[in-house]
Amino acid sequence: MCRIGAIKSLNYVHPSMALQLMQSQQKGHDNSGFAMVMHDLGGIFEKYKHLPTLSMAASDEGVRQAEDILHQAGFQRVLQWVPETDNRPGLDINAMPNYVFETFDYPKSYRNAEQKVKEDLLLDMRLKLRDALEANEEGFVYSFWPDVVTLKEIGNPRDIGTYFRLWEPDSTFTAKVITTQCRQNTNYDIVRYAAHPFHLQGYTALANGENTFYLKNVEFQRKLHRGYIGFESDSQCFLYSLHYVHRELGWPLRYFKDVVTPLPFAEIEKRDNAQQLKAIRQSLGHLEINGPNTIIGVLPDNTLFTCCDAKKLRPIVIGRTADTVVLSSEVCGINEVLPDRDWETDIYPHEREMIAIDDNLEVQRWNQ
Amino acid sequence: MESMRVQDVTPNDLPWKIRYDAHRCTLCGSCVAACSFRAIESKVEQRRLIFSEGEFPEPKARFSAVPVIRQVKSFKNYCRGCGICEKICPNDAIAPVRNPDSRHPIITRCLGGDSIKRGGRKNLESTVRTLDKLRVGRISQMTDPSLDAQRHTFDMLAPFGRILPPQKLPMGVGPDGLLQATGTTPPVNWVYPVIIGDMSIGALSWRMWEAVAMAVAYLNEECGLPVRMCSGEGGVPVRLLKSKYLKYMILQIASGHFGWNRIAKAMPHMVEDPAGILIKIGQGAKPGDGGLLMAQKVAEHIMAIRGVPKTDLLSPPNHQGLYSIEESVQKMFLSFNAAFKFRVPVAIKVAASATSVSVYNNLVRDPYNIVGGLFLDGIDGGTGAAHEVSLDHTGHPIVSKLRDCYLAATAQGRQGQIPLWAAGGLGKTGDLAADAFKMMCLGANGVFTGKLILQMAGCVGNDQGRCNACNTGLCPVGITTQEPPLVRRLDPEKVAQNIVNYFLAMDTEFKKLMAPIGNSSLPIGRADALVATDQAVADKLQIQYVC
Ligand code: SF4
Ligand code: SF4
Numbered sequence: 001m002c003r004i005g006a007i008k009s010l011n012y013v014h015p016s017m018a019l020q021l022m023q024s025q026q027k028g029h030d031n032s033g034f035a036m037v038m039h040d041l042g043g044i045f046e047k048y049k050h051l052p053t054l055s056m057a058a059s060d061e062g063v064r065q066a067e068d069i070l071h072q073a074g075f076q077r078v079l080q081w082v083p084e085t086d087n088r089p090g091l092d093i094n095a096m097p098n099y100v101f102e103t104f105d106y107p108k109s110y111r112n113a114e115q116k117v118k119e120d121l122l123l124d125m126r127l128k129l130r131d132a133l134e135a136n137e138e139g140f141v142y143s144f145w146p147d148v149v150t151l152k153e154i155g156n157p158r159d160i161g162t163y164f165r166l167w168e169p170d171s172t173f174t175a176k177v178i179t180t181q182c183r184q185n186t187n188y189d190i191v192r193y194a195a196h197p198f199h200l201q202g203y204t205a206l207a208n209g210e211n212t213f214y215l216k217n218v219e220f221q222r223k224l225h226r227g228y229i230g231f232e233s234d235s236q237c238f239l240y241s242l243h244y245v246h247r248e249l250g251w252p253l254r255y256f257k258d259v260v261t262p263l264p265f266a267e268i269e270k271r272d273n274a275q276q277l278k279a280i281r282q283s284l285g286h287l288e289i290n291g292p293n294t295i296i297g298v299l300p301d302n303t304l305f306t307c308c309d310a311k312k313l314r315p316i317v318i319g320r321t322a323d324t325v326v327l328s329s330e331v332c333g334i335n336e337v338l339p340d341r342d343w344e345t346d347i348y349p350h351e352r353e354m355i356a357i358d359d360n361l362e363v364q365r366w367n368q
Numbered sequence: 369m370e371s372m373r374v375q376d377v378t379p380n381d382l383p384w385k386i387r388y389d390a391h392r393c394t395l396c397g398s399c400v401a402a403c404s405f406r407a408i409e410s411k412v413e414q415r416r417l418i419f420s421e422g423e424f425p426e427p428k429a430r431f432s433a434v435p436v437i438r439q440v441k442s443f444k445n446y447c448r449g450c451g452i453c454e455k456i457c458p459n460d461a462i463a464p465v466r467n468p469d470s471r472h473p474i475i476t477r478c479l480g481g482d483s484i485k486r487g488g489r490k491n492l493e494s495t496v497r498t499l500d501k502l503r504v505g506r507i508s509q510m511t512d513p514s515l516d517a518q519r520h521t522f523d524m525l526a527p528f529g530r531i532l533p534p535q536k537l538p539m540g541v542g543p544d545g546l547l548q549a550t551g552t553t554p555p556v557n558w559v560y561p562v563i564i565g566d567m568s569i570g571a572l573s574w575r576m577w578e579a580v581a582m583a584v585a586y587l588n589e590e591c592g593l594p595v596r597m598c599s600g601e602g603g604v605p606v607r608l609l610k611s612k613y614l615k616y617m618i619l620q621i622a623s624g625h626f627g628w629n630r631i632a633k634a635m636p637h638m639v640e641d642p643a644g645i646l647i648k649i650g651q652g653a654k655p656g657d658g659g660l661l662m663a664q665k666v667a668e669h670i671m672a673i674r675g676v677p678k679t680d681l682l683s684p685p686n687h688q689g690l691y692s693i694e695e696s697v698q699k700m701f702l703s704f705n706a707a708f709k710f711r712v713p714v715a716i717k718v719a720a721s722a723t724s725v726s727v728y729n730n731l732v733r734d735p736y737n738i739v740g741g742l743f744l745d746g747i748d749g750g751t752g753a754a755h756e757v758s759l760d761h762t763g764h765p766i767v768s769k770l771r772d773c774y775l776a777a778t779a780q781g782r783q784g785q786i787p788l789w790a791a792g793g794l795g796k797t798g799d800l801a802a803d804a805f806k807m808m809c810l811g812a813n814g815v816f817t818g819k820l821i822l823q824m825a826g827c828v829g830n831d832q833g834r835c836n837a838c839n840t841g842l843c844p845v846g847i848t849t850q851e852p853p854l855v856r857r858l859d860p861e862k863v864a865q866n867i868v869n870y871f872l873a874m875d876t877e878f879k880k881l882m883a884p885i886g887n888s889s890l891p892i893g894r895a896d897a898l899v900a901t902d903q904a905v906a907d908k909l910q911i912q913y914v915c
Contacts, residue, residue, distance in 0.1 A: 210512035250541065
């Protein structure tokens, strides 16, 4: 079983907090990898929030190819950050030669373009890069989006932390939202793309569980949007459904829950909005999930949310202090990073609940 | 000595021979009276007994005339193997025995000069069914635990009606941040995933038809299973049209339009809408052929409901005036949706065919969003009457065709928009839950079934040539006949009870199949839950091969 975690804070926090959050839960995962997506960046990226940052792991050739493609398209690099690595012998890490975090300015012709046009461009660029680098496994392009960085690696999370010097807090590499998970997907081949969290156009999702409607989801999503590709893990389906419901259909977040875990028909009939709920269930039946799952997601406005499947549930706890909210599969993780919180205010969501935390750390709870 | 005439018909030429034990027979006459086909008769046989009474052999002969039961030597009144004589005989003195050397298919054509007609189903010997080469092989364990079939709740409903693609839903975000309807969507009824499929009130006896209707009402009102029944072509009793039970009925219109006069006239008096309209274009058991109700079965009440004289009632093979798929869509749009003010979903039923995918593709592109379902009927379906050559040799198996249609929809991202309903030999082994479940994993939203319902009622027919006499109007168990003495053999309440019990059993079995794959709603399209023990089947259906 995976363990998943997320931190949302009023202050910029360092990934060491995410490592700590997961460290105490390591009995529950197999220590086969470490992955995180950071939103709302601080440190060296803080000044460049409006510009897209490329997160990539690649060979030298891969880096060269990617940069060429971006330059050809007119992107201009404004910042490059290469994490200093600790390559001491004996670390359990299957590292790629280069980890690249580069921020680019948009091509000139796009600088005054509408937001939507820019966002489509960024997606197309990422897909193009991924495609180009995939052929010879020259690299893995995780995200190319403003104010978002992604790191994914195969190995022991503790050693990965050591390698990237993530155990030592500093102020250069921080964010207000960090989502994280410490296990490579075990149902499928171990490839870097298969590790959640997954990111698409400002949306991030990660999940703990098994989606038995994977095939149904995949077959439907493949035709919904050009960005819905890969499907290396069943949890990617959650990201795509989230993106589709919230961004493509433009529906409020709470309807994501009605799409992935619709109410039983008998229950729908009793509701005032039965007509809408039924229409959703009918038209989006192929995005329904089944099996035990807990999902954590982040929206482009940095709202953090969580919800579970309709029946079997995977655990999730939400612990809070005045300036930080932490989501974790196991409460021991929260105890580790927020030892002084009032644990009586911890939230254990139920299967029909959707919990969202906004930028003021206000917690909203919707019952389906 | 009599001379032998080769051309004479003898029991040896017929599909069934009667095994008769004169020693056990008390000559009560029950079997002769019970045989609706007049395939046995009482006769007198001459017997010769040689005996000797003295101390020394002094053989004498005694002749006697003995009454016996004998098989009729006729290619018309031949034994159907229905076993009613055996059932009724108090002494176990008589029974039919299958005759592997039958010459019946040949002599019937030679002597009759006409094509053979019968009812029932395809009788050609077949290999192991495709569905029996599939298993539910993806079992939830460990990370994805199974559900508990007894304890958990399951949502087992299937759509009847057109489903809009999500981006076309007329909904917008209102001022309160909630979704609001900004228009109307086509009507969709969510019903039990097994529809009792279209058997007309002419094909069935009135008792049988009423028994099914009774079972459906009971399943809905007492058991909470929203089972729907399709009327078949030929109308519905006016009493039912005007009752609240109409909501459990799917009204069928076929190429003969039989019965629609009355339905149209009853519309102003309806207190409920019907559950749907099913336009029958074709039928799996006799594709390319229209309905056929032999004059023998056109009784008084059938003449009244259909508004016809006593004669063979043939529905044409085509809907006159429908020359293209687009046109048929138009026609449905104009006539039926409009007739019920767009509140009642309309679906079409076609025979599975090598061309089904093209038909389906055209339907899913229907710009009016009016086609509310495609009912695909495979070769193993049943029929009340058909030419044997159609029954045995025309048609298309349902399994791969249903899958082809689902995959065609998937390739366009349109799965689910026109619900797929499958039929044709499902439940042939008696286990409809397993067959239906597998079809759903392959992409069917639900299934429909007819023949099996008759078997629940007591039909003795099978696909090895037993009975299949539904066309004759002489159904020995009162199911497909309008002859009052035969109809009275059927106890409608018992039939209704059997149907209800079968559905309850099947409902439990569905749960027993959903629980191990860990699904609480129907696994439509979950082909990953199936494995095939046959490589060719696995390849064709795009599922995992196992051995
Ligand atoms: S088996 Fe049926 S058809 Fe044959 S003799 Fe007996 S009752 Fe008649
Ligand atoms: S028992 Fe009746 S319904 Fe069944 S096959 Fe014979 S005639 Fe047809």
